[in-house]
Amino acid sequence: MTDDHTHTHVLDFFTPRAADWDSRFPDDGPAYAAAAGLLGLRPGDAVLDAGCGTGRALPALRAVVGPEGTVLGADLTPAMLEAATRAGRGAEGTLLRADVARLPLRDGALDAVFGAGLISHLARPEADMAELARVVRPGGVLALFHPIGRAALAARQGRAISDDDLRAEPRLRELLAGAGWRLESYADEDDRFLARAVKQG
Numbered sequence: 001m002t003d004d005h006t007h008t009h010v011l012d013f014f015t016p017r018a019a020d021w022d023s024r025f026p027d028d029g030p031a032y033a034a035a036a037g038l039l040g041l042r043p044g045d046a047v048l049d050a051g052c053g054t055g056r057a058l059p060a061l062r063a064v065v066g067p068e069g070t071v072l073g074a075d076l077t078p079a080m081l082e083a084a085t086r087a088g089r090g091a092e093g094t095l096l097r098a099d100v101a102r103l104p105l106r107d108g109a110l111d112a113v114f115g116a117g118l119i120s121h122l123a124r125p126e127a128d129m130a131e132l133a134r135v136v137r138p139g140g141v142l143a144l145f146h147p148i149g150r151a152a153l154a155a156r157q158g159r160a161i162s163d164d165d166l167r168a169e170p171r172l173r174e175l176l177a178g179a180g181w182r183l184e185s186y187a188d189e190d191d192r193f194l195a196r197a198v199k200q201g
């Protein structure tokens with residue numbers, strides 16, 4: 001399923017960070033819950049957390065779709081999924097080791113995809129966004145979220161913000177349009193990045 005040789009950088013980066021991932025960001029829970037609440041999901045819906053990591057978003061996603069809904073968390077890095085299991089996130093949804101470039105899901109299976117901190121790590125972002133569009137029904141939603149805005153993240157990482165950044169609004173709008181999504185709202189604030197797009201019919 002997974003083309004590991006093209007993802008060495010992802011595994012090298014996230015494997016050593018997995019064990020203490022949650023403890024590095026202990027205060028993010030409310031921001032994830034607020035973002036999950038903006039997906040427009042209803043009880044019984046099906047949602048994927050793409051690049052779920054330790055599954056921090058899964059409790060919030062479960063809360064919006066309810067016990068009859070479907071929550072999936074997919075990630076490439078085994079250590080992140082192991083940390084998710086240790087944190088009990090497997091009780092909130094089904095954890096899968098999968099590359100977002102090739103998801104083991106049928107066309108239109110989902111009502112929404114949530115992706116936190118994902119897009120800047122993707123090797124082929126447009127193809128990967130197209131694969132996410134494939135598994136979502138027309139009218140379904142994609143939310144690209146980060147609990148920190150672009151400028152604040154750049155400052156934390158000691159670099160300048162750049163218009164070449166995939167998450168800059170014009171670039172993201174174009175990238176998503178090429179992948180079957182229409183960008184509907186965009187917020188880039190100090191404590192939140194949230195881009196919401198709708199799957200085109």
Ligand SMILES: C[S@@+](CC[C@H](N)C(=O)[O-])C[C@H]1O[C@@H](n2cnc3c(N)ncnc32)[C@H](O)[C@@H]1O
Binds near residue numbers: 053076077123
């Ligand atoms: C910055 S972390 C965010 C994790 C989690 N969403 C969160 O907010 O805590 C990015 C995650 O994306 C995963 N990832 C990167 N590329 C991926 C791909 N092609 N398919 C699936 N997961 C991927 C990494 O393994 C990592 O766990």
